[in-house]
Amino acid sequence: MCEEKKITCADAESENDVAKAVETAADDILLAGAADMFTAFLRRKFPACRETSDCLCAFNLADSLIICGSTQSKPIDCGIATSYMPTEVYDEKTSADGWTARLVKDYNDSHAMIIAVRDRHRTGKHIAVYLRETMARISHALVGCHRPAELVIEGGATAFAILNRLGWNSFTITEEIAPGVIRMQADNGTHVTMKPGSYPWGNLFRQ
Template sequence: MIAVISDDFTGAAEIGGIGIRNGFSVTIDTSVNSNYDCEVLVIATNTRSLDKTEAQKQIQQVTKELLALKPDFIYKKTDSLLRGKVGDELTAQLEISAKKKVLLVPANPLLKRTVVNGIYYINEIPLMESNFFNNDFAKGTTSSVLDMIGKDYKEQSFSVSLGQELPNKGFIIGNTPTNEDLMGWANLLDETMLPAGGAGFFDAILKKIKSEQKKELSSLVFGKKALYLCGSNYQPSRAVVKRAKENGASVSYMPSTIFNNIDYENVIQKWANEIVKIIQKKDKVVIAIDELECKDVENVSNKISYIFGVLIKKILEKVTLEELLIEGGATAYSIIEHLGYKKFYPEQELSQGVIRMEIEQTTKMHLTLKPGSYQWTDSVWKF
């Protein structure tokens, strides 16, 4: 069995999709248990939303529990753009795993995300010049992967290209200008290394392993009643929602003044009731964020995720859905926590990172997840 630790839920789903694409049976869980009947086990954490101490503590605990299962190896799924506490988490996992070094390959050339001579590029533009994530990165950050890994780990990190001599310890960050380079890095893995990085690197590792039995994927048949939740700050996704509304889709935006209420539970309840009526009448609804009055509100992102978790729980108490589609890892994790969902079985990879799954705790509804920075597949919007 291959084990994977992901720092967010949509990343775990993306890894699951790559697993079934390559013919492996996959289980996604939010905690480590003792009995699994799968070839790839993905543990979905939410460490990207935690502080350093809590993130490291959780990574160490999950790593210990996975090692007890004696997996072939443990892969650390990181954000492809190295957001989050990548250096902190890799250090914690390295200590528990008794490995000498990390081979970190975050790039995904198929998505135009490359690392060349230590510089991260999006569509051939240095990351910090691309405005790809607007204000998600701290001011003054550069496009150098040695800076992106964190100042505490810069001295032990090395930008290396294929063919160069590898350091004996520390973080080896692989330059990856082409998709072929991913397989080159996969071929260099050995027992002294902790493999880590994006979905593209994991895909290359699985292709190297070559599963002998390919799983037949079922054809895509969506259920009738569906709720799309577009909870990310990614502007292209917001634009897609606006176009959907212009084309007649039922779109319900988070009330702009929700944070102006001392007790916004009543606001959430009222909003949930409105959404339930839309589903009962139209079958499908899109929930999204437009403009919010939150200038002086602290931890806005965490509070938004919490609100969505409460909202979806209230909706499902009054109406039965067949499809729940969620954009954004923190949002998705909050929702499954509120609903008590823990174990998932990827069924279909609709496109890169867009994964439809069965939920162990309910047979009535499928869950489809997408990272905030990816695009929904056309088949979803046509549905």
């Protein structure tokens, strides 16, 4: 009589759920999953390698440029004012040049700025391409007037467009702040942190 075989799909909503599923799995169970599952598996097999601290790196918020390229981004409460893309720019009814000029003036004075998209009523490939290219042009203008100590970019496509526009292509990874959230240092000294648009900010800016 053949032994019954089955596949179990865990309905995980958090890292703790993933860790519990891995911790309770029998040794003859083949585990399959993404990075969170693999991390939980390593922690189970090699408990001596567990992190001893959950402290995050100290961002220099007084000299930072934070670009939120995702329309799903949540507000960031870190003491820096957020400049939202005007609706007429989002709708492509007005050039972004005027807004860019205002941002450059404000950023040249403050050296700390968050840029984000608030409108969400347009969808499709065209608006996605337009938003990331617009953010890339704005970022290039801002970095041109002052290169920040910290450049934080939300959204993978946005990060690619911005770094490509800046011509920054050589980095040294310094920290993995959270799964999928990498901080690295460009050759010019600026620290660049990239976060997927679908991930929450969490305690990224905790001091």
